[in-house]
Amino acid sequence: MTPQPPPVPDNAEGRPRRVGVEIEFAGLPPRDTANLVQELFGGEVEVLSPHRLKVTDTRWGEFGIELDTQYAHPDAERVDPDACQDSEWERMRQEFHQRTRELIGDVVTGLVPTEIVCPPVPWDELGELDALFEALRQRGAKGTDASLLYGFGLHLNPEAPSLDVESLLAHLRAYLLSARWLREQIQVDITREVLPHANPFPRAYALKVLDPDYAPDLETLIDDYLEDNPTRNRELDLLPLFAHLHPEHPHELLDDHLVKPRPTYHYRLPNAQLSESGWGAVQEWNRWLEVEVLAASPETLAERGAQYLARHRPVWPVRLWQSLRRRLGQS
Secondary structure, three states: OOOOOOOOOEOOOOOEOEEEEEEEEEOOOHHHHHHHHHHHHOOEEEEEEOOEEEEEOOOOOOEEEEEOOHHHOOOHHHOOHHHHHOOHHHHHHHHHHHHHHHHHHHHHEOOEOEEEEOOOEEHHHHHHHHHHHHHHHHOOOEOHHHOOOOOOEEEEEEEOOOOOHHHHHHHHHHHHHHHHHHHHHHOOOHHHHHOHHHEOOOHHHHHHHHOOOOOOOHHHHHHHHHHHOOOOOEOEEOHHHHHHHOOOOOOHHHHOOOOOOOOEOEEOOOEOOOOOOOOOHHHHHHHHHHHHHHHOOHHHHHHHHHHHHHHHOOOHHHHHHHHHHHHHHHO
């Protein structure tokens, strides 16, 4: 499958915009996964801990591979090699901590997913990255539909074509208007619908953002988002983008260590369809482009926004106000 070009194909430096890709799956432990990545893309495997590795110096940069639970990995705040030099007790304590986390990882392997965090890839090279998904399929990796317990997803992190607030607002509006179509096209797995990892936006927030009179500055856009979406678990998670744009913002979510500041949209909706031949990042990228195409079409965006408001905006307050005005006019 061929990746389709976005309306804005290049970034501000004149290079093709890049896309980060993350995928969760079962059936292949992190060490085997890292070896597979190295086979495909070269580089060097570096073991950070028994269940967390990285593959460095590939053509695109660094791949991160790990079991997707913090309890399978040593806590960095509790591991200090320098402290072991002068204290046998401290050395034993740290070894016990590391061994315990390793055992936890051994036990939960197969129950919690392995995650690959790919380096940012130019959008026109996503087809080459899809070799990874085919290789995972052939090695027995299991995706979302392999079990009712597997709420696995594929996340895209497309580089924002512009960081101007007008562009951010247009893409947010376009996503709100496209979300239902995307869910229908993806056929979001029932387990992922039940789990809170990719929840839809509240309708009240959509009505606020789609109002044609809503024209926030960046501060207001961020504050409104945080007020109505105080969570990382939105189908389009804007926290990494806002943390990048406003690093001094006081909200605790933007300072969460799990929120990685970056100039991208964090799109969390797709399933990990590893059982489906030909499925991969390209297919989900091409679907995502419906959002970018709509965001780049102001007239169509405004028209569809008006249609959404006409269908979903509460009518009774308007009618009540009109009735009160008529009565006041008669008195």
